[in-house]
Amino acid sequence: MATITSRNGVDVDRLVATIGAVQTDPTIAKFTFRARSSWESGGRNKGEIREYEHAGATTTERPQAFELIGDEPPVLLGTNAGPNAVELVLQALAFCYAVGYAYNAAAKGIEITELRYEVEGDLDLHRFLGLGGPRAGFSEIRAKSWVRSPNATAEQLEELCQYVQDTSPVRDILASPVTVTTDLVVLD
Incomplete structure (x- = not known):
């Protein structure tokens, strides 16, 4: 019977098995939320x-x-x-960063005893209000994290932070163009 290794609340054995399964069958990495x-x-x-x-x-x-x-x-x-919709977007980024950090730290053997994120974004309502002006969405988003680990160096934690940013699905959604389509159904 295999011993389950849990780190940061993450079942590392299942995480490694999931990565292996995706490498074997890339179709299981596909989701529609x-x-x-x-x-x-x-x-x-x-x-x-x-x-x-x-x-x-x-x-x-x-x-x-x-x-x-x-x-x-x-x-x-x-x-x-x-919360309003744009606050939920900021929260989604914070959640995504935290999950990515905890999971990747667990996979690397890094223990996390504290992890927090603050995310803020600047938004100008001119376009939303029909007054023209800059883009309707955030012009800039800033995230700050605090992490404590008993077994990792500051350099390891910084490298992990960069890796999490580079692989975050929510950051990618926010920082890269994505196709958004909207269909309208007019009800009787």
Whole structure:
């Protein structure tokens, strides 16, 4: 019976097996993730995340959907019932960096006892408000991380930080062009 090695809350044996499986069959690296949103009122929306496709099959392993409430702060005519969409984008980057750091550190034998991220982005609302101006999205995003490890040097942690940035799916989405299509269905 194999001994399970856990580091940073990551099952390293499963991680290594997953990497090996993807090397053997690249099709199992393919995913299609989904999110749904229903507008409720004003700036408030209810989001739902449940199933996703993996290697061509839809998963139903989540017994119920994750529910999110999105809203705007009062200065943007909202009721503060939840974070707004651009705040969720920043949070997605922080989550992605943290997962990448913890998983890759585990694979390299690096123990992490503390890991935090702060992400902020600059946005100008002119275009959103129909007033022309610069791009509608963030003009710059800055992330800062704090990490503590009992068995890694500062140089190892810096190299890992750069590797995580280079391989982060969310950073890639934000920093590289991606095709976005929107279909409209007009309801009766």
